[in-house]
Amino acid sequence: MRLTLLGTGNAAQVPVYNCGCPACALARVNKHLRRGPCCALLECGASRWLIDAGLTDLAERFPPGALDGILLTHYHADHAQGLLHLRWGTGLRIPVLAPADPEGLADLHKHPGILDFSTTLDALQPVQLGDLRVTPLPLRHSRPTFGYLLEYGARRMAYLTDTVGLSPDTQAALHGTTINVLVLDCTHPPAEEQPRNHNDLTRALDIVRTLRPRRTVLTHIGHAFDAWLMRHHASGAAIPALPPGVTVGLDGDSIALHPDTAC
Amino acid sequence: MRLTLLGTGNAAQVPVYNCGCPACALARVNKHLRRGPCCALLECGASRWLIDAGLTDLAERFPPGALDGILLTHYHADHAQGLLHLRWGTGLRIPVLAPADPEGLADLHKHPGILDFSTTLDALQPVQLGDLRVTPLPLRHSRPTFGYLLEYGARRMAYLTDTVGLSPDTQAALHGTTINVLVLDCTHPPAEEQPRNHNDLTRALDIVRTLRPRRTVLTHIGHAFDAWLMRHHASGAAIPALPPGVTVGLDGDSIALHPDTAC
Ligand SMILES: [Mn+2]
Ligand SMILES: [Mn+2]
Ligand SMILES: [Mn+2]
Ligand SMILES: [Mn+2]
Ligand SMILES: [Zn+2]
Ligand SMILES: [Zn+2]
DSSP: OEEEEEEOBOTTOBSOTTOOSHHHHHHHHOGGGOBOSSEEEEEETTEEEEEOOOOSOHHHHSOTTSOSEEEOSOOOHHHHTTHHHHTTOSSOOEEEEEEOOTTOSTTTTTSOTTEEOOOEEOTTOOEEETTEEEEEEEOOSSSOOEEEEEEETTEEEEEEOSOSSOOHHHHHHHTTOOOSEEEEEOOBSOOSSOOSSSOBHHHHHHHHHHHOOSEEEEESBOHHHHHHHHHHHHTTOSSOSSOTTEEEOOTTOEEEOOTTSOO | OEEEEEEOBOTTOBSOTTOOSHHHHHHHHOGGGOBOSSEEEEEETTEEEEEEEOOSOHHHHSOTTSOSEEEOSOOOHHHHTTHHHHTTOSSOOEEEEEEOOTTOSTTTTTSOTTEEOOOEEOTTOOEEETTEEEEEEEOOSSSOOEEEEEEETTEEEEEEOSOSSOOHHHHHHHTTOOOSEEEEEOOBSOOSSOOSSSOBHHHHHHHHHHHOOSEEEEESBOHHHHHHHHHHHHTTOSSOSSOTTEEEOOTTOEEEOOTTSOO
16 A cells, blocks of 8 residues: 655645745755645555546546546545546546535536546445545535545555544544554644634644544645745754654655555 | 747647547657647737636746736636636736636636736727737637737737637628738537537638638647548648648747738
């Protein structure tokens, strides 16, 4: 079971167009620090699923047949815009599993092309995709949104974005579950007031304390959080900015969970 | 006055994902034959306007301040999807002039970011953009769509996509006008029945005969028309596939109209 983060940015991406902040300036000269829109590849046994489709070059990245399907967290453009072109392929059927959201994105549902939106997922109702068991977890966001608990044998990943905090339902569903890897929305640097649609670092670490995953990778990063991290790295402070076991994902990072190793 | 065609494909682009037709196979190995989604750069005196925004890497292509604004023909994804990311820039205001279409694309109108959609254009009511005079021409398509007559001194370009045929209004507006360059929707190879939303070659050439431009560049090309062109080039037929003065655009083609030269 391996998850590769293909896009770890928020909707604005990093660098933000016309932004001169230190994080955007650095990402402009160092491509490894750029953050694309939300997209991750999940490889599990023989199956390959995309989680979210914010990247707009999916037809270039994935040869026909390379994907078994796409799990969509929600229909915001930064998670689904890559489907606007991919749908016009030919001779294929690609299932897109997503929360019920009749509006979808633009005219995707009206003109699905090769995409099959016929199966919608229900909150907390697991589905079996080959050897992978997927449980949709309702998130707190500005439109219907699921995170996903991904189970392969005894290995478990939770992919939770976009969200601000966690609903009681989702907390209850994960209570007592050993999560090997948590991939978590952390769009903003620590904020005094709770942001509206996304975690800041304070709320993200609250979730980490609640769920106690073995390892946490923060994603959906905005430029202000990257700039905040740069300041705290540079400060030489005795207290590290992030607690042990919590890291910030980068585009291209691969997280492998082997059945025979503890993660 | 110069128009650079940045994307000359239809919504599926060329190559079409998973298509094995001769045109798609060739475009896969020869990048110069690929066709991206609709987008063109109009340079006129000191001003630079984008016509359509189907390309999804606009923030990479255009440094902040490089564009005076964007003329949108309509809100189909293949013409407007590049705005879904560009809007999240900072410290800029980019006017987007378009036909009235309350729905727009996805949540662009609800969350415009740096884009200013406040000015909508009216059919046949010219607007002056610096030295450029722009007349919106209603087209025949599946949602509110304008072509544009672009006048710079005595030089005139008409950019007409997406359309099938021309409405009497638009024909009347262009009647008697000398068009130096016509850029025209020709999505399909010659079809027996009139297609629903786009010209085939037969209808495109009907328009050429009606408007009698000095030069015509076909755009919004689908793979089947490219494949048809390959067959007719290869046939060595005495009758060329396209009449004199009519060419098929390629991504990157630049069409210059100098004030002191007849085109
Ligand atoms: Mn998002
Ligand atoms: Mn979202
Ligand atoms: Mn189109
Ligand atoms: Mn269209
Ligand atoms: Zn920035
Ligand atoms: Zn083809």
